[in-house]
Amino acid sequence: MASNQNQSKRSLVISIAVFIVIAVSGYLTIADLAGKQSQQQQQSISPVFALIERELLNPLQIATTLSKVGVYDEYFLSENPDQAPLMAQLKKYEDKFKLPFYLAHEKSRKQFNSDGRVFDLIEGEVIWYFALKEQNDYPVQAVLGKREDVHLFIDVRQYDDEGEFIGFVGVGKSLGDFLGSFQQFRSQYGHEFVFVNNNEEIVLSSLSDLSPEQADDATARIGIKSTSDISWFEEFTQKSANNSEPSVIVSDVQGDLLVSKLNLESLNWSLYILTPLNVRQNEVNLSFTMYIAVGLFLAVIGYKLLYRIIDIYLSRLSRNKNKDELTNLANRDHARVFFNRVRKHERQIAIIIADIDDFKKLNASFGHSKGDEVLKAVSEIFAEQIRSQDLLVRWGGEEFAFILPETTNAEAAVFAEGCRKLLERTPIQIDQHPTSVTASFGYCASRDYSDSLDIMVEKADRAMFVSKGKGKNRVSTLCEDN
Numbered sequence: 001m002a003s004n005q006n007q008s009k010r011s012l013v014i015s016i017a018v019f020i021v022i023a024v025s026g027y028l029t030i031a032d033l034a035g036k037q038s039q040q041q042q043q044s045i046s047p048v049f050a051l052i053e054r055e056l057l058n059p060l061q062i063a064t065t066l067s068k069v070g071v072y073d074e075y076f077l078s079e080n081p082d083q084a085p086l087m088a089q090l091k092k093y094e095d096k097f098k099l100p101f102y103l104a105h106e107k108s109r110k111q112f113n114s115d116g117r118v119f120d121l122i123e124g125e126v127i128w129y130f131a132l133k134e135q136n137d138y139p140v141q142a143v144l145g146k147r148e149d150v151h152l153f154i155d156v157r158q159y160d161d162e163g164e165f166i167g168f169v170g171v172g173k174s175l176g177d178f179l180g181s182f183q184q185f186r187s188q189y190g191h192e193f194v195f196v197n198n199n200e201e202i203v204l205s206s207l208s209d210l211s212p213e214q215a216d217d218a219t220a221r222i223g224i225k226s227t228s229d230i231s232w233f234e235e236f237t238q239k240s241a242n243n244s245e246p247s248v249i250v251s252d253v254q255g256d257l258l259v260s261k262l263n264l265e266s267l268n269w270s271l272y273i274l275t276p277l278n279v280r281q282n283e284v285n286l287s288f289t290m291y292i293a294v295g296l297f298l299a300v301i302g303y304k305l306l307y308r309i310i311d312i313y314l315s316r317l318s319r320n321k322n323k324d325e326l327t328n329l330a331n332r333d334h335a336r337v338f339f340n341r342v343r344k345h346e347r348q349i350a351i352i353i354a355d356i357d358d359f360k361k362l363n364a365s366f367g368h369s370k371g372d373e374v375l376k377a378v379s380e381i382f383a384e385q386i387r388s389q390d391l392l393v394r395w396g397g398e399e400f401a402f403i404l405p406e407t408t409n410a411e412a413a414v415f416a417e418g419c420r421k422l423l424e425r426t427p428i429q430i431d432q433h434p435t436s437v438t439a440s441f442g443y444c445a446s447r448d449y450s451d452s453l454d455i456m457v458e459k460a461d462r463a464m465f466v467s468k469g470k471g472k473n474r475v476s477t478l479c480e481d482n
Contacts, residue, residue, distance in 0.1 A: 051181060051182075052271070054181075055178060055181055056264075056267075057266075060142075060154050060266060062097055062099070062171060063140070063154040063156050063169065063170050063171045064140060066093070066169070067158065067169055072103060075103060076158055076166045076167060078107075079108065080108045081103075081105060081108065081112070083112065083118065086112055087116065090114035091114050091116075094114035094115075097171070099171045100113065100173075101169075101170070101172075102114065102168075102172070103167065103168075103169050104121060104167045104168040104169070105167045106165060106166045107166065109121040109450070111126070111129070123449060128145050128153075128155075134344055136157065137268070138267075139157045140266060140267065141154075141155045141157075141268070142154050143203075144175070144222050144224065145222075148214060149214065150174075150213075150214045150222055151172040151175060152172065152173050152178065152204065153171070154170045154171050155168045155169075156169050175212060178204050179206070179211060182204075182205075185206070190275070190276060191273060191275055192205075192206045192207055192273075193273060194206075194230070194271075194274065195264075195271055196270045196271075196272065197268065197269055198268045200226050200228075201225075202224065202226060202229070202230075203269065210229065212224050212225070231253065232251065232252050232257060235251065236248050236261075246261055247259065247260040249277065254276065255277070258275040259272055260272070260273045321333060322334035324394035326372055326375060327375060327394045328379075329379055329392055329393060330391055330394070331393065332395065332396070334391075335391065335393045335403060335453065338391045338403060339403055340453075342405045343449065348405070348407065348408065348445065349403070349405050349406075349446060349456075350403075350407035350408070350412035350444065350446075351401060351402070351404070351443065351444055351445075351457055351459075352401065352402040352404065352415065352419075352441060352443040353395065353399060353441070353442045353461050354382070354399070354400045354402070354416075354419065354420075354439045354440070354464070355400075355440050355468070356378060356398040356439045357438045357439055357473060358472075359371065359374075359397075359398040362374060362437075366431065370430050373428075373430070374435075375394075375398065377428045377429075378428070378439070379394065381419075381423050382400060382419055382423070385415070389406070390403065390404050391403040395457075400439075401457065402415070402416075402419075403453075407445060409479055409480065412444075412477075413443060417475050420438070420439065420441055420474075423437060424436070424438050438472060438473035440468045440474055440476075441463075441467055441474070442459075442460045442461060442463025442464030442466065442467060442475075442478075443460050443475070443476075443479075444460045444463060444477060444479040445479060446479070459478055459479060460477075463477045463479075
């Protein structure tokens with residue numbers, strides 16, 4: 001959770017830095033010009049920054065700040081949040097900031113909205129929630145929603161103290177509000193805007209033919225254009241190859257355009273600023289482009305270099321932490337990643353928990369070093385049984401977990417019994433003496449997406465204790481066959 005908060009802070013800092021660089025570039029451009037042309041350029045460029053800050057960065061900052069100060073913590077800690085105070089708090093924020101607020105609660109699978117609506121988060125119906133839940137590259141994301149009245153929603157991922165995903169909070173802004181501001185700015189200064197997300201979808205635009213369109217009925221999707229619908233985009237791409245934030249003159253049906261691309265790191269978006277060129281504006285635009293290019297290069301290169309170094313370090317650290325040092329099996333962290341990845345593609349999954357019988361007595365008799373040898377030997381025996389798509393995990397102590405995709409309860413029973421018999425009939429050498437080691441097994445299979453890894457492990461663990469209570473070296477389940 002701390003790393004995600006740090007990433008959010010870094011993204012916000014770089015967005016503000018980009019904003020400042022653009023503002024300074026605009027100022028330096030104006031300082032280089034004289035007379036009326038200088039004044040006209042100042043009047044048209046400076047409000048670009050204020051517009052972006054007002055329409056995008058302010059809602060983003062409001063959403064992330066409220067999340068960071070913990071105003072929603074008590075609701076996420078509850079299995080079923082107290083609806084009345086939560087709705088009152090969301091309504092208070094809506095009245096204060098003049099923006100719709102929401103909270104999407106993972107445990108109860110409900111969404112609470114400041115306009116009084118509460119509805120269930122049902123997969124297949126509430127598409128945005130389950131799509132964003134799996135896209136964890138950015139802690140803050142902005143997507144279009146509310147098909148009957150299109151809004152842009154700033155969605156902030158929420159995590160508990162263990163780093164587990166617990167839902168979203170955020171704010172919305174009507175597409176009509178954006179279009180009104182863009183049209184007013186265009187009529188006054190002549191600039192157009194196109195905001196593109198990392199999927200090459202046009203999220204916002206001052207051009208009506210590129211703007212998202214609301215759905216015709218409750219079952220249709222929002223009409224979203226892509227960069228392939230932009231007449232000048234192919235030429236821009238060719239001319240700006242190998243340049244991450246270029247400014248390029250392209251041909252359009254209305255005449256030449258100066259297209260400047262900026263990366264909005266905090267949202268993982270690209271902003272294209274379109275400036276129609278004429279004889280009087282060319283010098284201003286080219287000078288402005290030069291200052292933006294130099295300023296962004298100097299401001300961003302250091303950040304990107306540092307970010308890359310940190311990213312490589314964290315990646316290596318994660319790989320090292322995903323292995324159990326003693327047995328070289330996966331640990332719990334990797335188990336969660338594996339389980340969540342499988343769940344995205346397969347409904348059916350089974351969990352088996354195996355606990356070595358009388359392991360404490362074995363440690364007491366032979367010593368912990370010999371106990372470690374037993375753990376490694378047992379892990380090798382179990383590893384012989386798993387399929388290529390399965391995962392064997394050192395869950396902790398003398399306990400192992402099997403994660404078996406596409407496995408029913410009946411198939412899990414056969415698998416667990418095979419492991420039990422193999423372990424029972426395979427003597428383990430301790431001080432050159434073959435020693436019989438057994439384990440008790442519990443298993444559970446499920447097709448329910450709401451059954452998380454923790455829930456299934458708990459069910460399998462309880463079944464394992466049933467095996468212990470019945471005399472050990474057994475296989476048990478508390479789940480019904482499916």
